[in-house]
Amino acid sequence: MPSYGDGVASDTTPAETTVRALFAAFAARDAGAALPLLHPDVEFWPQPTGERSGRTEPYRGHDGFRAYLADVARVWDAFEVEPADWRVAGDGVICFGEARRRARGDDVTQRLPVIWVFRLRDGRVAFCRVARTAAEATAMAAEPASGPTRR
DSSP: OOOTTTTOOTTOOHHHHHHHHHHHHHHTTOHHHHGGGEEEEEEEEOHHHHHHTTOSSOEEHHHHHHHHHHHHHHHEEEEEEEEEEEEEETTEEEEEEEEEEEETTOOOOEEEEEEEEEEEETTEEEEEEEESSHHHHHHHHHSOOSSOOOO
């Protein structure tokens, strides 16, 4: 399992540090470690899990994040994310990496490139969404994190 905090450069921003810690909490499936990093009004939309779970709306708030972790356990036999390239964008972070997943009951593990967009408010993640392109990620990151964004 990757260690998201190892080898972090001394010029790492507070936003990047928070997002790295959130990835580590997710890897451990540790809601207790994740919740202090998440704004109470967080909007979290990891589409593959949400869609496979039958959701049509993002996960919202701390209860939504707990529901997301439960959905991950329910719909995937294996699900790992590996962020590789971190870019600070305004008050947020764009992260390029890879997801490895195997759906429950499936024998095939998929490896997919992923672009995550995080926006922070009050030092905590207020928005997380998977972008389809670098241009879409840049546009999402530029939006203010003043409140939940509905797309």
